[in-house]
Amino acid sequence: MFYKPVNIPYYLLQYEAYARRLRPGSLMNSIESQIKNYRAGYNGERSLEPMLAELPDKNFLIFHDLRLSNNLYFFQIDYLILTSAFFLILEVKNIAGTLQLNFATHKLTRSYNGKIETFQDPTVQSSILCQQLQDWLSIHFNSISDIPVLDLVVFSSPGTYITFVNGTPEQEMGVIRGPAVKQKILSLTNEYGAASLNSKIFKNLPEQLLVANHPKTIDLIANKTVQAEELIKGVRCPSCSHIPMTRIAQNWHCPICGKESPKAYISALEDFRLIYGPKITNRQCKEFLGLDSMTTSKYLLRSVHPTSIGKNSNRIYLLK
Numbered sequence: 001m002f003y004k005p006v007n008i009p010y011y012l013l014q015y016e017a018y019a020r021r022l023r024p025g026s027l028m029n030s031i032e033s034q035i036k037n038y039r040a041g042y043n044g045e046r047s048l049e050p051m052l053a054e055l056p057d058k059n060f061l062i063f064h065d066l067r068l069s070n071n072l073y074f075f076q077i078d079y080l081i082l083t084s085a086f087f088l089i090l091e092v093k094n095i096a097g098t099l100q101l102n103f104a105t106h107k108l109t110r111s112y113n114g115k116i117e118t119f120q121d122p123t124v125q126s127s128i129l130c131q132q133l134q135d136w137l138s139i140h141f142n143s144i145s146d147i148p149v150l151d152l153v154v155f156s157s158p159g160t161y162i163t164f165v166n167g168t169p170e171q172e173m174g175v176i177r178g179p180a181v182k183q184k185i186l187s188l189t190n191e192y193g194a195a196s197l198n199s200k201i202f203k204n205l206p207e208q209l210l211v212a213n214h215p216k217t218i219d220l221i222a223n224k225t226v227q228a229e230e231l232i233k234g235v236r237c238p239s240c241s242h243i244p245m246t247r248i249a250q251n252w253h254c255p256i257c258g259k260e261s262p263k264a265y266i267s268a269l270e271d272f273r274l275i276y277g278p279k280i281t282n283r284q285c286k287e288f289l290g291l292d293s294m295t296t297s298k299y300l301l302r303s304v305h306p307t308s309i310g311k312n313s314n315r316i317y318l319l320k
């Protein structure tokens with residue numbers, strides 16, 4: 001059963017909000033190419049969801065995308081699967097093409113569309129994650145340090161063909177393709193045994209993992225990738241993507257394609273939240289939506305039911 005379901009990472013939604021508000025150019029290209037990589041990674045993870053969902057609910061607790069901290073640094077796990085006999089990390093790679101994994105040089109070489117590229121050996125990364133999770137567990141759940149933490153690298157793309165060089169049978173068994181994931185997990189269950197998740201640790205650990213999860217967020221203005229002035233303000237046309245639409249008689253009109261969309265401002269407020277965070281004043285809302293009137297701005301802002309703190313002109317709304 002999915003204890004933490006598969007969801008698109010928040011930082012990816014943030015990147016996409018920035019991309020929607022940049023003018024064409026090298027900065028936009030570089031952000032879009034990052035989005036493409038992150039999307040591919042997420043799609044690879046998501047492609048395993050139906051197979052993992054078939055694992056018996058009473059024996060498997062599944063977490064998608066956990067980011068935990070060992071005091072000084074964060075580590076991110078694509079999937080963590082808890083059973084009563086072992087914990088399993090899945091490190092998912094969405095890399096299409098013909099791959100060769102060399103366990104001696106720790107290089108993954110990909111040949112695709114006539115191009116050769118080299119990546120780091122993902123089994124190294126996955127065994128580091130294993131150690132990091134063991135450290136985390138020993139700090140927070142000392143009593144369960146005897147449960148083995150296993151890791152698998154899963155190549156999710158159906159268009160991946162992989163060969164191994166210099167690997168031991170054990171090393172090679174730690175790398176599988178997406179369609180084999182369910183069978184592999186069931187065979188680990190046969191090997192290690194796994195009973196129902198009714199022992200005491202399962203009362204606390206799942207919830208503690210959620211509490212300890214710190215999703216990655218980005219602030220491209222603070223880290224100086226984007227200058228605040230480069231971001232285009234205004235309501236975006238849902239039909240042709242033009243910014244800004246114009247507010248006329250309680251409706252939003254697109255000057256380019258002529259589309260009218262009374263609710264188009266909602267996605268603009270969503271972009272604001274993803275880029276600047278949930279706090280917004282009525283003045284910021286008026287400016288971001290490109291309105292002339294504070295009253296209209298307040299009306300539209302309140303229509304999305306934010307909570308608020310402070311009073312009158314000092315009031316700060318918190319976008320959901």
Ligand SMILES: [Zn+2]
Nearest residue numbers: 237240254257
């Ligand atoms: Zn339009």
